Amino acid sequence: MARWEIKNVRLTGVAMSVPSKVVDTHDFDFFSSEEAEVFNNTVGIYRRHIAPDGMCASDMCQVAAEKLLEELGWERSSVDVLLFESVTGDYRTPPTSCILQNRLLLSEDCFCMDIPMGCCGCMYAITVAGNLLTTGNAKRALLLVGDTALRMGSMKDKSRVPLFGDCGTAIALEYDETAYDIVVDFHTYGKGYEALMTPHGGFRHPITPVSFKYEDFGNGIVRAPIHTLINGMNVFSFAISRPPKSIELFLADYNLDRNTDIDYFLIHQANKMIVDRIVKKLKFPQEKVPYNLEEFGNLGGASIPSLMVTRIREQLMKGEKTLLMSSFGLGLTWGTMWIKTKPMIIPDVILI
Known part of the structure; x- marks a missing residue:
């Protein structure tokens, strides 16, 4: 079983930066006004921050990291581990973390x-x-998590473009013998990998002229093999079935009461329909489930740290809080994490 109980590690701080450019759902030319309203009401994403040309995930993460290091008062030489989590690195090689x-x-x-x-x-x-x-x-470890996910898809793909926003986050972890255990549980369903993928650009299917040839799949979905695709029905079915089962088992294994033992449930902000269905299925108290997708869209790996910064910042800064996190996506992978935080350093959202 891919489950760990991580001791002596404290989540010390979180920071987040987003591009200043905001795109409203009504701004997309492939939506009529009526379609945009339907999208807003069902998917729940009204706006998203979009990086300009030349701005990479690493740039946003660096801004967040600089601010977090400053407010933590950490010496640069004291950071022993640097992880960069992103599917939009600067180059295929070298690793962006080294840069x-x-x-x-x-x-x-x-x-x-x-x-x-x-x-x-x-x-x-x-x-x-x-x-x-x-x-x-x-x-000490600095985790930089962010993406410019919009660029991975076709701007003519109605099924994908409006879902994503761009963001960079920084998370600080520190060795602390007084810290509460972090408990994490992971799963993988590799058979379903084709539901979320970029067909061309790797070594299985290198880039050729065919990679840039657009195909019309109907219903406003126009893309080329170089673009990332989403099989919406498969992803929806996966997201509302496997993650909730794992959360239910996790709660049972650790004898956790969803009403009294958890302060906040941080669920990956894929879209409102998915989050709502998970909340309903697991009978989570609605007041304990923050949302921010209406303002930022799906931020990929940065989704959960973004919730900390934008929705429960004051609470996390003031006292101890118990969090249950749930993420699901590429691979297909999903996981559950329990973490009890001590008062944290969390700068306000940085616009760049």
Whole structure:
């Protein structure tokens, strides 16, 4: 079983940056006014922040990291681990984490690693870094999680374009023998990988002239093999079935009462229909489930840290809070994480 109880690791702070450009659903020319309203009311995404040409996920993550390091008062040389979680790295090679080590002026002794795990990325990064810190051999970790997901798809693909926003986050973890355990549970259904994928551009299907040839699939879906695709029905079925079952088992295994033992349920902000269905199926108290997709859209791996910054920032800064996180996406992968935080450092959202 892919389950860990990570000891001696504290979540110290979170920061978030987004591009200043905001695109309203009504701004998309493939939507009529009526269609835009239907999309807003069903999918629940009204606006999203979009990075301009030349701005990468690493740029947004760097801004968030600089601010977080400043407010934490961490010396750059004290960061032992740097993870960059993104599916939109600067280059195919080298790893973007290595580039960020230099840009952030971190020590040459810093362990760097890229993790391209998509919507589960934040929880993967916490799991990897947590296991590196738990023995005390490394003391501090900086996790940079973000994407410019819009660029991965076709701007003519009505099924994908309006879903995503761009964002960069930074998460600080620190070795702390007084910290509460972090418990994480992961699963993988590799058979379903084709539901979320980019067909061309890797070594299985290298880029050729055919990679850029558009095909009309009907219903406003026009894309080429170089673009990321979403099989909406398969993803929806997966998201409302496997993750809730795992959460239910997790709660039972650890004897957690959803009404009294959890302060907030942080669910990956894929779309309103999916989140609503999970909340209803698991009978979560609605007041304990923050949403921010109406303002930011699906932020991939940055979705959960963005909820911390935009919706429960004051609560996390003031006192201890118990969080249950659920993510699901590429792979297909899904996971559940329980974490009890001490008062954290959380700067307000940074517009760039």
